[in-house]
Amino acid sequence: MAQLVDQELAADGVDSSGYAILSLIGARGELRLTEVAAELGLPITTASDVVRRLEQRRHVRRSRNPDDGRSWLFTLTPAGDREWRNGWPALQRINHALESHLDDPENIRTALTALGSAFAAALHDE
Numbered sequence: 001m002a003q004l005v006d007q008e009l010a011a012d013g014v015d016s017s018g019y020a021i022l023s024l025i026g027a028r029g030e031l032r033l034t035e036v037a038a039e040l041g042l043p044i045t046t047a048s049d050v051v052r053r054l055e056q057r058r059h060v061r062r063s064r065n066p067d068d069g070r071s072w073l074f075t076l077t078p079a080g081d082r083e084w085r086n087g088w089p090a091l092q093r094i095n096h097a098l099e100s101h102l103d104d105p106e107n108i109r110t111a112l113t114a115l116g117s118a119f120a121a122a123l124h125d126e
Contacts, residue, residue: 002118008090018054019087020119021047022076025060026084030073032065041120059083 006016024039025031031039037047051074054060059080065071076084094115102108 002121004094005090005115005118008094009087012086012090014083014087014090015057018050018057018059019084020116021050021054022059022080022084023087025074025076026081030075032071032073034071036074041117054080 005019009016009019020040021036024036028035028039033047033051034044036042036051037044040047042050051060051062055062057079058077060074061077061080062072062074065073095112098111098115099108102111
């Protein structure tokens with residue numbers, strides 16, 4: 001599953017490394033690192049490493065959390081937003097392929113859950 005995602009994103013010129021985090025931040029807006037890690041089921045250290053790489057690629061920006069001044073909030077930069085949106089066609093192709101081979105809604109949910117797990121595992125292995 002992870003290889004399928006990598007291939008489809010690469011076909012659109014999108015780097016799959018960290019794409020799950022880009023997607024999460026893009027969909028939800030500002031997030032703390034602990035929220036990113038919890039949502040994707042990642043250890044905080046893994047999420048931190050991936051977010052740091054996304055910052056280095058200038059896809060994510062950090063700012064102090066005004067609510068507590070200790071934690072950081074992460075948002076997409078314009079380049080990160082473009083990368084996230086550029087990956088949409090690949091994800092739609094993957095979902096279409098899954099739906100065309102799975103006629104039972106429960107099987108589709110199971111497959112999409114597996115896809116989420118594959119993203120998390122791929123991020124954990126980086």
